[in-house]
Amino acid sequence: MLEDALGAVSAAADLQELQEVRVRYLGKKGLLTQQLKGLGALPPDERREAGRVINEHKAAVEEAIRERRAALERAALDEQLAREAVDVTLPGTQLPQGGLHLLTMVTHRLLDVFTALGYEVAVGPELETDHYNFESLNFPAEHPARDEQDTFWTTDGRLLRTHTSPMQVRYMETHRPPFKVVVPGKVFRNEAVDATHEAQFHQLEALVVGERITMADLKGAIDEMASALFGAGTRTRLQPTFFPFVEPGAEFAIYWTHPRTGRQEWLELGGCGMVHPNVFEAVGYEGVTGFAFGFGIERLALVPYGIPDIRSFYQGDLRVLRQFRGAL
Numbered sequence: 001m002l003e004d005a006l007g008a009v010s011a012a013a014d015l016q017e018l019q020e021v022r023v024r025y026l027g028k029k030g031l032l033t034q035q036l037k038g039l040g041a042l043p044p045d046e047r048r049e050a051g052r053v054i055n056e057h058k059a060a061v062e063e064a065i066r067e068r069r070a071a072l073e074r075a076a077l078d079e080q081l082a083r084e085a086v087d088v089t090l091p092g093t094q095l096p097q098g099g100l101h102l103l104t105m106v107t108h109r110l111l112d113v114f115t116a117l118g119y120e121v122a123v124g125p126e127l128e129t130d131h132y133n134f135e136s137l138n139f140p141a142e143h144p145a146r147d148e149q150d151t152f153w154t155t156d157g158r159l160l161r162t163h164t165s166p167m168q169v170r171y172m173e174t175h176r177p178p179f180k181v182v183v184p185g186k187v188f189r190n191e192a193v194d195a196t197h198e199a200q201f202h203q204l205e206a207l208v209v210g211e212r213i214t215m216a217d218l219k220g221a222i223d224e225m226a227s228a229l230f231g232a233g234t235r236t237r238l239q240p241t242f243f244p245f246v247e248p249g250a251e252f253a254i255y256w257t258h259p260r261t262g263r264q265e266w267l268e269l270g271g272c273g274m275v276h277p278n279v280f281e282a283v284g285y286e287g288v289t290g291f292a293f294g295f296g297i298e299r300l301a302l303v304p305y306g307i308p309d310i311r312s313f314y315q316g317d318l319r320v321l322r323q324f325r326g327a328l
């Protein structure tokens with residue numbers, strides 16, 4: 001029986017089988033247990049020797065089971081470790097890396113230029129009121145200049161701002177001069193979309209107010225920006241034009257070398273002028289003057305990088321966007 005028991009123990013292929021062998025020999029009704037129980041039936045002189053032998057066998061079977069269990073558990077653990085092994089020296093999975101959109105990079109670059117010149121940066125709401133977008137900027141209702149900025153209206157009578165200029169008034173309402181501030185942001189126009197016009201685009205607005213701010217300061221600020229962006233000594237020009245919230249008003253352009261054609265040409269950027277007295281009156285400012293300018297950021301990004309169509313900024317085509325990764 002001992003041989004059978006030891007053979008069964010070493011043949012047990014897993015812990016479940018080993019448990020069955022243990023029950024078969026050492027359980028309450030197990031074969032060795034039965035033998036022990038049968039000792040009482042033996043004559044007293046045989047009982048002691050038989051008891052010793054059975055107990056020895058029992059201990060041997062218990063020991064064999066303990067060893068087999070340890071071996072099976074070790075094998076199971078080894079197998080699990082092998083199955084779940086991780087090779088920490090293998091190269092990791094490459095995650096796709098995003099990048100900043102060209103317009104974001106150009107905006108950051110512009111903000112760097114202006115903050116270095118001491119300008120503060122402010123942002124304002126894209127959903128505006130008629131008051132801030134037009135009325136307070138000296139566009140009364142029915143003023144023909146409103147036609148130039150056709151607008152998306154909401155059903156509650158508000159509108160998507162058509163330019164960043166409303167922030168001039170919002171900023172002046174909450175700050176006292178002197179100050180220099182720039183406002184980047186998204187603007188919207190109800191326009192026929194083509195290669196140079198989008199219904200949604202970005203502008204950067206600058207506003208400087210103080211005691212003796214002049215048109216020469218305006219020209220100087222535009223010159224500084226042009227030199228920072230396109231190199232020292234870059235020429236700029238102002239040409240008279242009309243915006244209701246400035247007097248005098250002008251369009252401004254930068255003379256630069258087109259990187260693709262190599263030709264020197266004027267790049268029209270946006271509008272500018274001296275803040276109109278009616279605008280100062282609307283915010284309760286007295287005894288100060290100021291200048292402002294605003295321009296399209298897409299325009300500034302389109303031409304230098306030779307992008308033929310403004311719509312490519314918003315189509316999300318990675319083949320286009322990837323070309324400008326780290327461009328600035």
Ligand code: YSA
Nearest residue numbers: 163165197198201269270271272273292293294296299
């Ligand atoms: C004028 C005087 C100031 O003291 C301050 C700001 C201004 C600018 C004024 N708020 C304005 O929006 N003028 S604008 O209608 O001529 O637009 C300025 C620039 O925005 C344009 O020169 C152009 O670069 C860009 N822009 C206009 N419509 C656009 C557009 N860019 C893309 N798509 C459109 N639909």
